[in-house]
Amino acid sequence: MATSRATGTAGATTTFTDARLVDATGERRGWLRLRGDRIEAVGQGAAPAPTPRAGDGGGSDAAGADVVVDCGGAYLTPGFIDIHSHGGGGVSAEDGADALAAALAVHRAHGTTRMVLSAVSAPIPELARTLAGLADLTERDQLVLGSHAEGPFLAHGRKGAHDPAALRAPTPADVDALVEAARGTMRQVTLAPELPGGLDAVRRFVAAGVRVAVGHTEVDYAGARAAFDAGATLLTHAFNAMSPLLHRAPGPVAAALEDPRVTLELVLDGVHVHPAAALVLLRAAPGRVALITDAMAATGMGDGSYRLGALDVEVRDGVALVAGTETIAGSTLTLDVALRGAVADGLSLVEAVTALTSAPADALGEGSWLGRLAPGHAGDLVLLDDALTVTQVWAAGRRLD
Template sequence: MVDPIHQAQARAIEDAFAAPAGTFVIRNAVKADAQGVDLGAWVSVVDGTIDAVGTGDADCEARIAHLGGPDRVTTVDAGGMLVTPGYVDIHVHGAWECSFDDGADAISVARAHHMLHGTTRQVLSLITNPLDVMERNLATVRDVMARRPDVLGSHLEGPFLALSRKGAHDPNCLVDPTPERVERLLEAADGTLRQITLAPEREHGMEAIRRFAEAGVVPAVGHCDADYATARRAFDAGARLMTHMFNAMNGLHHREPGPIPAAVEDPRVTIELINDGFHVQNPMVRLGLGFAPHRIAFVTDAMAATGCADGAYKLGALDVNVVDGHARLVSNGAIAGSTLILEVAVRRAVHELGMGLTDAIEAASLTPAKAFGFDRPNKVTGAPLGLVAPGYAADLLLTDPGTLAVQHVWCAGRRVK
């Protein structure tokens, strides 16, 4: 049973999206994004887009006057808080007892939890299921996108995964990416499939990568047993992502390098990393962050137990037990996603791993946006994502500069927290 409070919060966010975007100015802030840090910053927003950014009270007053004066412009005093871009999660399965595979209402509730913690946009990850179920889930995401700017499309994690690296995916549903199956999924998504994780060594794997890339989908190498040479061929065929580096793939070995060095060496590839200290322990996170500067995208891989107490949950049809915030399959103890949010990933990066603030924010905003071309004007989001800069979407966070806890959230110019 979903908490009625969570349902009410989800409805409030949907209501915010139904309202027109207004004109407002955030002032007395510290702007922090991939371009650096500016003190005494202000940001003005018109019709859901940032129209100007500057510093200093005099310029801010002039901007307010240009927009019609204080009687027509809402002003938000940041009180010295950080103003940052909204976070973008490109690999996430749910929250608040809801999975993105479970219908439009479940999507609304799960999105609300992540939104309230600063993730203004998400690509919704769908787990391995029978093909007809996956087709229905793709169609649901497609329909939800029509009324929600925060949903960027879908990510299929499966069904074309290696049995030996299946993780928490149902082995009975894993299949080869034959042309017929690939076309069925593309047709169901109708242009809204953004990413698909697959094992390139499976029969028809390279052919599938080329077809998905041709259709505008970003193939991701992951849940695979691919060696270094196979991974390089996959990237040359059109794969441009690595799904949660270190997890569900061959590890680093001095005589069997595996897929990770292939991704690190290729400047075309964005590399996902789950920065929770559990999927990847801190020494390896630090190592990974140094592999490919500006190409590491923080992802959560968060499942339905995110934002909930420890206990029993489901991942598709599989039973999951969550202890101390860590999710594992009941059947074999395999890690079953996370309970991470990007707000925590950014905080961990800065406070525990010594990553610079702007680099951590970039890994949770601009880098994942770049993976799909959302850092430029595009047909999905319109205005680009990932920076606090003129012309960018007004996806903005006010964040405590000490704790990095998200205090206020705007998505597409609508205030949702």
């Protein structure tokens, strides 16, 4: 699985037998059949013979025979979905569509079959160019779901690993410029709603079909509730770069937890959030916490010097920090590591898989065809051994080699 090259034929069937099927609906022993790029059928017990469809001869592999994968009791889950990732394999979203093949290969090898690629804060013309490049990639790679602009409409006091010179309050012209550059492929934007024009920007992005995330913000509890009422439906990497959850000042985390419309992103790498706090979040909002990587260029690489937007980053012992500081600069996480961490911290496998699959799919409004093992859903699958190590990955019905 070193590359993302896919193999398979459009009308072929692939039947997975003797699998422990795990998704948001639970765990059961059974079988699953793919036809083309979708799940055709799922069941318990022994798999029936495939039913031919007119014109496809029942589906076949390159040798003319239906493909059967004996899972031998291994876990079979939906493909993982990462809605917040800056890169990997030595490259970032700002490096351009062609360079991002290296980042996609790293994450796909670890079970992430669909991704939203995130850009950091930059001057509006520069960020617009990055979003246009990500639109090009989205249009030619069906596994890329679109882009995420993390900034530049962020609070200076909560900037994290964002260039302070690029931060600004939003204007209608800024919003329109980014939306137009993305050509309908921007899936989410992170902003601080307390900035001048912040709530108007929330409404303007939502009207353009962009999910809005509250993040990198000084907003209080009441202000966060106002942002969610204005249409924001996400909280960017909960607990990080925002007002803390305090008993007399509960802040945006509490506002997000109590609002069933909101999905909370969580970086479960043992660095961004203490495991005990992460478990509180996961228990308080079942099905509404989406595990993300917030991965930067060093993911899949080694320690050393990297760039995140305009900033120098040093990675030491796998932890990414803005050079010369103790400020976290994204992560080197992959979602399979997050899965194992969630289970080790006390979640059931079903709960952990939900946070990697249906929760992010639902957050993007794509739950009708992504993130579940159900007929009509995308043929995105991950085979895991008993140690929850990824052994094989399928995306859009094709095995990734």
